Amino acid sequence: MSVESGNGSVDSLLATEHVTKAFGGLVAVEDVSFHVKPRSIVSIIGPNGAGKTTFFNMLTGLYKPTLGRILFGGTDVTGTRPDIITSLGVARTFQNIRLFSSMTATENVMVGQHARMKAGLFGSILRPPSVRKEEIAVRDKAREMLAYVGLAENHFGQLASNLSYGDQRRVEIARALASDPALLLLDEPTAGMNPQESARLTEFMEQLREERALTILLIEHDMKVVMGVSERITVLDHGTKIAEGQPEEIRADDRVIEAYLGKREGGQQG
């Protein structure tokens, strides 16, 4: 397999080259190359089991690709530890909300800033002025982020497990934003939301890009959201990339329609 040199990806924030992940004999993601331009919103779509989340898990370091390279901002981050990838500027949310349920909303967002903090073991015990200042700054920033994602102030001190579903989604986004990412990965952010909430989230993504200069990569099933917000869409099916392009192109692509609805003639798959 030929691997392109990283030079071609100078203008892209994130690039993958021939990324493949096999679990034993099962190939979950096969030979996916794509790139994401800075300050763009890009969607990954595909039927259930297409390998979207596996792909995300490789981008964030939870899985190590079997083959291929992942470049973030021009540096090779293939197989790098998740916490280091986070500190480089990649943050994510999860398909099933994964908040720290016994911590308050504020504490959750404070953990999100872990990579941006310095206090070590002895700093934590002795708490010199620098650590004290850092703690206050981190708490203030956590509250600021929670307000930014629209959590009511009287919910800041609530345990994450006691928040409503919509609020939990908000806290998860705030926690991801707290690490000052350049790239935000959202795994099915509108799952379980009603159409109004989805529309609000769509607006919010645009707002994030404008106000925080963020690049957003999302996995999404709601086509209204995907078509409304994405500049580019990548379609995965059975682990391989079957189409890539602007929303109109994807909407008209025969292979995409086939993947979602089955073959036009005689086919029963899907």
Place this chain on the structure above:
Amino acid sequence: MSRVAQLRRDPRAGVAIAVLGGIAVALFPLFRPPLDGLTNDAILALAFVVMALGLNLVVGFAGLLDLGYVAFYAFGLMVTGWWASDFFSSVNDEKGIHVGTSDFVSSLPGIHLNLLLLIIGAIVICATAGILIGLPTLRLRGDYIAIVTLAFGEIISRVFANGDEVTIFGDNKLSNGRQSISPIDQINLPIFGEFDSATDLRPYYWAVLALVLVVLFVDFRLRDSRLGRAWIALREDEVAAASMGVPLVKTKLLSYAAGGAFGGISGAFLGPFFSSINANQFQFGFSIFILAMVILGGLGSVWGVVLGAVSLSFVNYWLIPDVLDGEFVRGKLDSLGLEFSFSEVTFGVFGFLLVLMMVLRPEGLLPERRRQIELTSGEGPLDDTKAAVFEARA
């Protein structure tokens, strides 16, 4: 509203009770004889508070089930055996090495270090041992961590049990095995001078009380810090924690190291207090004893663990030998024709207490605010009907 209820709501009342309680705890030995059974039990209880707080860092905060905590107790005691007795009697041409010791001890052969140095030594050794035990468990989860740590505890206790046949540094033995190393030097502190456990236990009580206060301070600081939040995040969801920038390896190893260091501190204090150490003290049951304190008090709850350690320690050193095996109960049992002593079924008593607790108060005596909610609300957003059911049952 009743007077009592009014008092309960007044925050000043809480402070007053805490201050009075603190004074009572600090001064009670003054009203007891110098060599007193109660003071003796209280010293042990406080030493176990330090141990339990250490184990709580690992099990309660970081959520790593450690069943080999006896290893740190063993290292802590052995540090006093090595460096505060005539164990290495041949060093320095049998003249010995002495740092910060009393005049009497300074004339003895062997290595003799001041308590403060022993504590530092124990912290270093136990933190290192904590990291060593942590390394093989990094890829494991849950029950598997328990098995590996259990094995580690057993290995350490076996090594010391057979250490009399292992020679290090020339012809020195590693330990005395099942024979005692005795006597361990009495504690000798600057200003306070040398303690003497044969005539007055009270200085030991105040020394261990001071240790507990220092350890509590460290514990609270750690809990409310970047590191403490990372530990709790790790306990809640390892994958999410890693994705939020928490380095798993470093965070886990720090919890093992810090937890081990607490155990070492306690051991370095208990060595001089026992004045005699041997490998029979390093039993698997000890790990369970400390773990039971943590669970009884409330996993993750600092004050709960303090209460759990004091309670179980008094059950073990006072309730069972002095009350259940005391004349009154013994007499009653004899009249029923039952001849047995509760000391022989100590762990049965503990087991009974734990079962009782799991039925009546599964979250522990003083549960951590977080745990309480976890146990009563289940997964996900709080379900009103479920909460109502729990309230109705409570």
